[in-house]
Amino acid sequence: MFRSFSTFVLFRGERCGRAAAERSCERKTFSILQSYRGCSTAERSETNQRKATKTTETNPQRAEVEQQRRRGCQRKDSFSQWPQTVSSRFHYSIYPITFSVGNADEWKKLFKPCAAQRLFLPVILKDVDSLLYVDTDVLFLRPMDDIWKFLKAFNSTQLAAMAPEHEIPRIGWYSRFARHPFYGVTGVNSGVMLMNLTRIRSTLFRNSMIASGLSWENLLHPLYQKYKNHITWGDQDLLNIIFHYNPECLYIFPCQWNYRPDHCMYGSNCKAAEEEGVSILHGNRGVYHDEKQPAFRVVYDAIHEYPFEENLFQSLFYPLQTKFLDTVNTLCGRIPQVFLKQIEKTMRAVYEKKVVRRVRLPRE
Numbered sequence: 001m002f003r004s005f006s007t008f009v010l011f012r013g014e015r016c017g018r019a020a021a022e023r024s025c026e027r028k029t030f031s032i033l034q035s036y037r038g039c040s041t042a043e044r045s046e047t048n049q050r051k052a053t054k055t056t057e058t059n060p061q062r063a064e065v066e067q068q069r070r071r072g073c074q075r076k077d078s079f080s081q082w083p084q085t086v087s088s089r090f091h092y093s094i095y096p097i098t099f100s101v102g103n104a105d106e107w108k109k110l111f112k113p114c115a116a117q118r119l120f121l122p123v124i125l126k127d128v129d130s131l132l133y134v135d136t137d138v139l140f141l142r143p144m145d146d147i148w149k150f151l152k153a154f155n156s157t158q159l160a161a162m163a164p165e166h167e168i169p170r171i172g173w174y175s176r177f178a179r180h181p182f183y184g185v186t187g188v189n190s191g192v193m194l195m196n197l198t199r200i201r202s203t204l205f206r207n208s209m210i211a212s213g214l215s216w217e218n219l220l221h222p223l224y225q226k227y228k229n230h231i232t233w234g235d236q237d238l239l240n241i242i243f244h245y246n247p248e249c250l251y252i253f254p255c256q257w258n259y260r261p262d263h264c265m266y267g268s269n270c271k272a273a274e275e276e277g278v279s280i281l282h283g284n285r286g287v288y289h290d291e292k293q294p295a296f297r298v299v300y301d302a303i304h305e306y307p308f309e310e311n312l313f314q315s316l317f318y319p320l321q322t323k324f325l326d327t328v329n330t331l332c333g334r335i336p337q338v339f340l341k342q343i344e345k346t347m348r349a350v351y352e353k354k355v356v357r358r359v360r361l362p363r364e
Contacts, residue, residue: 143349174240261284295339305319
């Protein structure tokens with residue numbers, strides 16, 4: 001089995017503008033743009049991610065899917081097995097991997113094949129105003145619309161949003177090991193990233209190379225050339241460097257929106273998730289496919305096995321709840337409410353909406 005870590009992008013034609021007063025975004029249809037780096041496990045993760053997205057949505061929408069994949073990866077049509085009412089809301093277009101500056105082969109090898117593609121989205125998607133980038137090992141445990149609301153919270157200088165890499169500096173990777181500048185005290189994790197592309201394209205970014213500032217596209221290649229021998233996590237490190245010099249451009253959302261094993265494997269350290277539950281589950285380190293963090297895997301497996309039945313509690317939540325009993329003796333499994341709270345809340349909302357929609361008031 002070839003385990004690969006591909007990327008996943010969701011974007012809408014939302015117009016949020018530059019001014020702080022422009023807080024109302026015009027919502028249009030959203031699309032999904034994907035960069036493929038392999039088959040098998042990556043394909044299963046991709047399918048599971050879309051399945052979770054459709055399961056937790058409270059306002060059904062039409063999604064268009066644009067894929068970028070390498071030759072030789074014959075993707076199975078797993079969506080043909082979904083109910084027509086669900087699969088009909090996905091449409092696909094295939095685009096080539098594109099790097100607009102520098103050596104394409106060099107960019108492809110940064111961290112993992114094609115991981116650097118996300119850096120070029122503002123350049124490639126010129127007609128897109130704003131997007132949500134997520135890795136394929138990300139699962140939505142509440143409606144996707146909820147994270148889009150952060151776009152409206154941006155002030156006049158903010159143009160992207162990410163969660164901290166860690167909550168506790170003394171055990172964070174960047175605060176202990178980084179050999180380059182990074183954002184804030186612990187750095188940021190780019191596995192879930194909101195981007196206002198309109199603002200990114202029109203901003204000059206401060207840096208350590210040119211005093212006058214550089215546009216996003218003109219900054220990428222010289223930044224990589226300067227730090228390529230000092231970075232470990234590829235494109236994420238470059239994003240940390242950019243926002244180290246431009247902190248006013250970044251909005252930080254709580255750790256519950258990018259919940260990773262680091263938030264529980266050293267003891268629970270994401271207070272927002274403890275209070276409200278996990279909103280977005282990020283199974284990095286391959287934890288959906290091994291036995292290192294069973295709590296993450298049981299969520300992934302429950303969604304994978306969900307048969308798209310009407311009763312979400314009977315076919316998804318209760319089986320998931322039962323599986324968590326086997327994880328209570330693990331570091332992350334001993335706090336099951338963190339994983340289950342938002343799922344239960346979302347399912348109740350879906351159920352209540354269906355009941356309200358189907359109940360007709362009696363005629364007078």
